[in-house]
Each structure stands twice: as structure tokens, then as C-alpha cells.
Amino acid sequence: MAASLILPSxxxxxxxxxxxxxxxxxxxxxxxxxxxxxxxxxxxSRTFASVGSVENQVSAPTNTRRSGxxxxxxxxxxxxxxxxxxxVKTLVMNGSEDDAVDLLRANYEAVxxxxxxxxxxxxxxxxxxxxxxxxxxxxxxxxxxxxxEMLNEIVGSLKDDEPLLDSVLVHMGSMYSTLxxxxxxxxxxxxxxxxxxxxxxxxSVFLITPILGMAKVLSSIGRTTxxxxxxxxxxxxxxxxxxxxxEDLAIPLFGxxxxxxxxxxxTEAEAPFLRILNIYTKLYGEDDGRVGMAxxxxxxxxxxxxxxxxxxDLYKNALKVIKDSNYMASDDSIVEKMRIxxxxxxxxxxxxxxxxxxxxxxxxxxxxxxxxxxxxxxxxLINLATSHSRSKNxxxxxxxxxxxxxxxxxxxxxFRKDSLPVAEALDCLVSIQTRLTxxxxxxxxxxxxxxxxxxxxxxPESKEVLTTLKKVVHFLDKLGRKNDKLxxxxxxxxxxxxxxxQIQQ
Numbered sequence: 001m002a003a004s005l006i007l008p009s010x011x012x013x014x015x016x017x018x019x020x021x022x023x024x025x026x027x028x029x030x031x032x033x034x035x036x037x038x039x040x041x042x043x044x045s046r047t048f049a050s051v052g053s054v055e056n057q058v059s060a061p062t063n064t065r066r067s068g069x070x071x072x073x074x075x076x077x078x079x080x081x082x083x084x085x086x087x088v089k090t091l092v093m094n095g096s097e098d099d100a101v102d103l104l105r106a107n108y109e110a111v112x113x114x115x116x117x118x119x120x121x122x123x124x125x126x127x128x129x130x131x132x133x134x135x136x137x138x139x140x141x142x143x144x145x146x147x148x149e150m151l152n153e154i155v156g157s158l159k160d161d162e163p164l165l166d167s168v169l170v171h172m173g174s175m176y177s178t179l180x181x182x183x184x185x186x187x188x189x190x191x192x193x194x195x196x197x198x199x200x201x202x203x204s205v206f207l208i209t210p211i212l213g214m215a216k217v218l219s220s221i222g223r224t225t226x227x228x229x230x231x232x233x234x235x236x237x238x239x240x241x242x243x244x245x246x247e248d249l250a251i252p253l254f255g256x257x258x259x260x261x262x263x264x265x266x267t268e269a270e271a272p273f274l275r276i277l278n279i280y281t282k283l284y285g286e287d288d289g290r291v292g293m294a295x296x297x298x299x300x301x302x303x304x305x306x307x308x309x310x311x312x313d314l315y316k317n318a319l320k321v322i323k324d325s326n327y328m329a330s331d332d333s334i335v336e337k338m339r340i341x342x343x344x345x346x347x348x349x350x351x352x353x354x355x356x357x358x359x360x361x362x363x364x365x366x367x368x369x370x371x372x373x374x375x376x377x378x379x380x381l382i383n384l385a386t387s388h389s390r391s392k393n394x395x396x397x398x399x400x401x402x403x404x405x406x407x408x409x410x411x412x413x414x415f416r417k418d419s420l421p422v423a424e425a426l427d428c429l430v431s432i433q434t435r436l437t438x439x440x441x442x443x444x445x446x447x448x449x450x451x452x453x454x455x456x457x458x459x460p461e462s463k464e465v466l467t468t469l470k471k472v473v474h475f476l477d478k479l480g481r482k483n484d485k486l487x488x489x490x491x492x493x494x495x496x497x498x499x500x501x502q503i504q505q
Contacts, residue, residue, distance in 0.1 A: 077123060078164070081130050088134040097138050104134045108147075115150075122162040125154040129168045132175060141179060148175060152184075160195045166206075169195070173213045182221050189214045205241040208234050212252060219259050231256035247283055250276045250294075257301070266304035273298045289327020292318040296338050303341075308349055315342040331369040336362055340383065347390060356387045375421065378407040382428040389432050401432055423453035427468070444475040466495045 084107065091100035111127045132147040151172060158165055169192035176185035192210040200206050215230035234252040242248060257272035277294040284290055299314035319338055322328050328335050339358045346355030363380035370376060385400035408425050415421045426446050433443055451472060454464045469492045476485040 077126075081126060085130050085133060089137060092137045100134065100138055101140075104131050104138075107131055120154050120157065122158060122164055122168075125151060125158065125168050126164045128154070129171050133171060136175060136178065144175060145179060148172060148179075148181075148184075155188075160191075160198070166192050166195055166210075170210050170213060173210065173217070177213065177217050177220070182217050185217045186214065189217065203237065203240065205237055208237055208252075211237075212255065215252075215255060215259075219255075219262075224259060224263055227259055228256065231259065245279055245282060247279055250279060254297070257297070261301060261304060266301050270298070270301050270305065273301050287321060287325055289322050289325040292321030292325065292327060295321065300341070303345065308345055312342065312345050312349070315345070331365050336365070343383070343387075347387065352387060352391045356384065356391075359383045359387055373407075375407070375415065378404060378421075378425045381407055382425060382432070385432050386428060397432060401429065404429060418453050418456065420453060420457050423450045423457075426450050430471070440475055440478055444472065444479065447472050447475065461495060461498065463499065466492070466499065469495065 084103075088100045088103060091097070091103070107127065108131050111124055111131070115124055128147055128151050132144050132151065135141075135144045135147065151168070155165065155168060155172070169188045173185045173189040173192065176182070176188065189210045193207060193214065196204060196207050196210070211230050211234045215227045215234070218224070218227035218230060231252050235249060235256070238246055238249050238252065253272040253276050257269045257276075260266075260269035260272070273294070277291065277298055280288065280290045280294050295314045295318035299311045299318060302308075302311035302314060315338060319335070319342070322335060322338075323330070339362050343355035343358040343362075346352065346358070359380060363377060363384065366374060366377050366380055381400055381404040385397045385404055388394070388397040388400065404425070408422070408429070412422055427450050430443050430446050430450070447468060451465065451468045454462065454468055458464045469488060473485055473488050473492055476488065
């Protein structure tokens with residue numbers, strides 16, 4: 001008989017599990033711990049996903065294989081697993097994380113009691129799997145690691161034909177990947193792929209989920225050639241089973257294009273992103289928000305290719321489509337990033353006034369939705385000050401600079417005086433004040449503060465540190481401090497040599 005789960009007497013309205021991981025294709029800040037956390041049985045969602053969640057956005061097997069016992073009991077157990085995860089997910093999304101943890105803890109204690117009694121079968125593995133996914137959703141990664149250790153011991157002793165094993169393995173691969181345990185992630189993904197190939201054949205659509213998971217892991221550890229092969233295999237499987245114009249293709253196409261772009265191959269990356277745009281345009285029409293998102297991603301590629309005017313047109317059209325279709329809120333971080341990217345391009349081609357209007361729009365929207373004292377306003381104030389400074393509107397740049405300094409104090413209180421957001425603001429302020437010929441000693445002190453934060457956050461040999469070191473050396477030279485300059489110059493030369501060798505490799 002299937003093990004019983006501890007479920008609350010009252011359930012909130014159930015949502016599709018796949019909704020939890022719905023991120024737009026350019027999302028840079030997915031909710032903490034919610035990256036691709038849902039049972040592999042869930043059907044694919046129909047919108048773009050972030051790179052971090054692509055491996056779990058495609059339909060996967062329902063696992064109808066059974067090794068004996070009552071099919072009704074098995075189905076009841078699967079339904080209980082689904083209900084448990086739905087409830088945890090709903091509690092997290094409604095901000096009731098403490099209640100979610102209580103529910104997870106009760107189920108953990110129940111399954112731990114069975115395991116202590118010597119019961120360590122697929123039902124215990126599947127239960128721990130769902131509990132681990134729940135703890136990922138609430139962001140308790142440390143406990144997830146210990147759960148994965150328990151889970152690894154159980155699945156290691158299970159036969160490959162156990163029901164639900166494929167789902168458990170795929171979830172383990174995703175969680176290991178999120179935790180940065182890439183070697184372990186590859187091992188469980190490989191076992192899942194081998195199992196499915198043996199049971200369903202090498203051309204089964206069920207293989208897509210673990211193949212995309214494997215592609216993400218390979219990308220993360222720099223094995224890009226094999227990652228590209230995985231993406232191509234997933235695309236071929238989808239084309240053969242669902243046709244060349246299936247919107248499910250957007251997921252592996254986006255993963256492939258993003259990887260090629262990361263490799264510095266924008267020309268090759270253009271085709272996958274263009275194909276995504278064509279698929280969505282054909283399915284939903286030119287005025288759909290998904291088309292706007294696809295335009296934005298293609299604009300990013302065009303920019304990398306040096307086709308600035310094409311990128312500008314695509315960004316403008318993307319923003320218009322997204323706004324007119326009400327696809328995303330005006331204060332959404334993704335839309336904000338599009339405006340800033342477009343503004344930067346407009347400044348680059350000498351259209352500073354138009355670019356500045358976009359930056360002003362960003363500031364107004366932030367102030368409207370978050371208030372004038374929100375720390376995020378610092379970025380927009382500094383961007384505007386930089387824009388005016390470029391256009392030699394120094395009076396307005398000076399006014400914005402003073403406002404930025406006030407906002408900087410807000411940011412220091414909201415984050416920490418030695419946090420990256422503060423370092424970013426300081427770096428921008430130094431850039432503006434340099435153009436306004438401010439006190440070089442003051443600017444040097446601020447740069448040293450930026451350098452200290454970057455060394456702590458990125459490491460002493462990071463690219464960010466290299467960039468700031470150049471600025472520090474420049475000001476030391478201006479101030480005639482030769483001895484200080486000589487020490488940092490040696491460090492700067494060593495860093496330059498290091499990055500030059502990396503590029504050559």
C-alpha cells in the first residue's frame with residue numbers, strides 16, 4: 001500500500017505546477033529557490049522561460065510503468081504528491097513560508113520514521129523528492145543538500161524499472177544544478193536518460209527534459225560543444241514529434257541561442273532567436289506580448305552583431321507590443337531593462353535626447369510604484385546624470401548628482417555600506433564627477449572603496465577589479481603619487497596578462 005502523506009484539511013485553489021517556474025525569457029532575477037521546481041509530470045507551459053528553467057519546461061513522462069502492486073494505489077500516491085507540492089507552492093506564493101515549512105517538516109518527520117524502520121523504497125524516495133523541491137521553493141538550500149544525500153542513498157539501491165524513478169532523477173539533476181553540484185547533476189541526468197532510452201527508445205519525446213537539463217549543466221561547466229549537441233538533439237526530437245512550428249521549440253532554441261551568444265557567436269545565435277520570433281508570430285499574431293519578448297531577445301543579438309539600427313527598431317517595437325498587449329506591468333524589471341538597453345543604444349548613435357526620455361520614464365515609473373526614496377531610484381538618477389553629462393548639460397547633471405548622493409545614503413541603509421549596489425552607485429558618481437572636474441582626492445577615495453567592495457564580492461583577480469584598478473592608477477598618476485602607482489601598476493599588469501592568456505586559450 002502506498003505511504004500516506006500529511007496533507008492539510010483545506011486546500012487553496014490549485015494552480016498548474018508549471019506556473020511556479022514561469023519566467024520570461026530575459027528574466028535576470030527569478031524568485032530565490034524557485035528555479036524549475038515542479039514534478040516532471042507537469043505539462044509544459046506555453047510561454048518563454050529563463051535559461052535557468054528551460055530544462056523543466058517541456059512535457060515529460062507520466063511514468064505509467066509499474067513494478068507490481070495496485071495501480072489505483074500508485075495513482076492515489078502520485079496524486080497526494082502532487083497535492084502536497086501544490087499546497088507548498090501556493091503557501092510560498094502567498095507569502096506564508098512558515099506554514100509551508102511546517103507542512104514540509106511534518107512530512108519529513110513521517111518519512112524519516114519509516115526510513116529509520118528500514119523502509120527505503122521508491123515511495124520514500126518520491127516523498128523526499130517532493131519535500132526537497134518544497135524546501136528549494138522556500139530557499140532553504142542547506143537542508144536541501146542533506147535531503148539530496150538521503151535521496152541519493154535510496155535511489156542508488158533502486159532498480160531502473162521502478163515507477164516514478166525517472167521523475168525523481170530529473171528533479172535531483174535540477175536541484176543539484178541549482179546548488180552548483182554539477183558533477184552530481186550530470187550523473188543523475190545521465191542515469192535518467194539511459195533509463196528512458198532503454199524503455200522508450202532513443203527518439204522518445206520523454207527524453208527532452210533530462211537532455212535539456214544536461215545541456216544546462218554542460219554549459220555551466222564550460223563544455224559548450226557537448227551542450228550545443230544536447231540542444232540540437234532536443235530540437236530534433238521536438239520537430240519529429242510535434243512539428244517544425246511547435247511553440248515548445250522556443251525553449252531549446254532559446255537555450256541554444258543564449259549559449260552561442262555567451263560564446264561570442266552572435267551570428268550563429270541569430271537563427272535560433274529569429275526562429276522563435278517567427279514561431280510566436282505565426283501562432284499568436286504580431287501584437288502578442290510573447291512576440292514582443294522574442295523581438296527584445298533578437299534585438300540583443302543584433303546589438304552583439306553590431307547592427308545597432310536594427311536592434312533599436314526591434315527594441316522599440318518590442319516595448320510597444322508589450323505595452324499595447326498589457327503583457328507585462330510597466331514597472332516589471334524586464335521591461336525596465338529593455339528601456340535602459342534601448343536608451344544606451346540611442347546614446348551610442350547620437351540620439352541622446354530620445355534615450356534620456358526613456359531614462360526619465362524609468363525614474364518616473366519607479367517613483368510611482370515604489371516611492372521616491374526607494375534605493376532602486378539611484379540607478380535611474382545616475383543614468384540620467386550621466387546622460388546629461390555626455391550632452392554637456394552640466395547644470396542638470398550637477399543637480400541630479402546631488403540628488404544621487406542623497407539617494408546613495410538611502411541605498412547604504414537599505415543594503416550595506418560595503419555592498420555591490422553601493423559600489424555600483426559610487427562608480428557611476430565618480431564617472432560623472434570626473435567630467436565635472438571634482439576633487440581628485442575625493443574621487444580616488446571613492447574608487448578605493450569601490451575596489452574594496454569588488455575584491456570582497458568578485459575576488460581579487462576578477463574583471464571588475466581589473467577595470468577599477470585602471471581608474472585608481474589613473475588618479476594616482478594625476479595626483480603624482482608615484483610609489484602608490486607603481487605598486488598597483490604591477491598588480492594591474494599581472495591581471496592584464498592573466499586575462500590576455502584566457503582569451504588566447
